[in-house]
Amino acid sequence: MKEIPPAILALMYWLHMLATIAWLGGLSALSLFVLPAARKSLDATAFSSLLGRIQQRLQTAGWLSLAVLGATGMFQMSASPNYNGFLAIDNPWAAAILSKHIAVLVMVALSAYNTWGLLPAIRRLALLRSVGKAVPVEETARLENRELLLLRLNLLFSVLVLALTALARAS
Secondary structure, eight states: OOOOHHHHHHHHHHHHHHHHHHHHHHHIIIIIIIIIHHHHOOOOOOOOOHHHHHHHHHHHHHHHHHHHHHHHHHHHHOOTTTOSSOOOOHHHHHHHHHHHHHHHHHHHHHHHIIIIIIHHHHHHHHHHHHTTTOOOOHHHHHHHHHHHHHHHHHHHHHHHHHHHHHHHOOO
16 A cells, blocks of 8 residues: 555545534534524524524535545545455454444435435425415424434434544544
8 A cells, every 4th residue: 555645644634623523513503502592582483494594504514524524534544554445344443433434324314314305394384384375383393303303313423423433543
């Protein structure tokens, strides 16, 4: 294996950490602080509007972060002396990295459902409400609660990914 220049490896680590901070920071701020406070402070219409606007920005940052994490993570993995090939689980580092990648895949699935399933449903209800159609408040609340649950699950898996990263680094 060809040795990677330290400056390139440092750039990959930096980009990886930056993307991690963007994704985890966005999830943390939204699910732990912004949405709970907004839900208590705003009426249902204003809350739905705020949720939609925040989510559009968070989704863009999240998917961009995921692309950066994937590219830089694979680069870092291939540069590791512990990496012995695809699905070669022959040391604690490889087991931690495999577990980390499984957790990341769960996060991607949760994010995909949120982006292309749940959020469009919430936006449809908001659009119907904005043109004067009767929309059951319970339906909107149910979808918004599911969205908050998905955000918190993603946050939980993010923390798990960080723990598995620490485990791999300690191996």
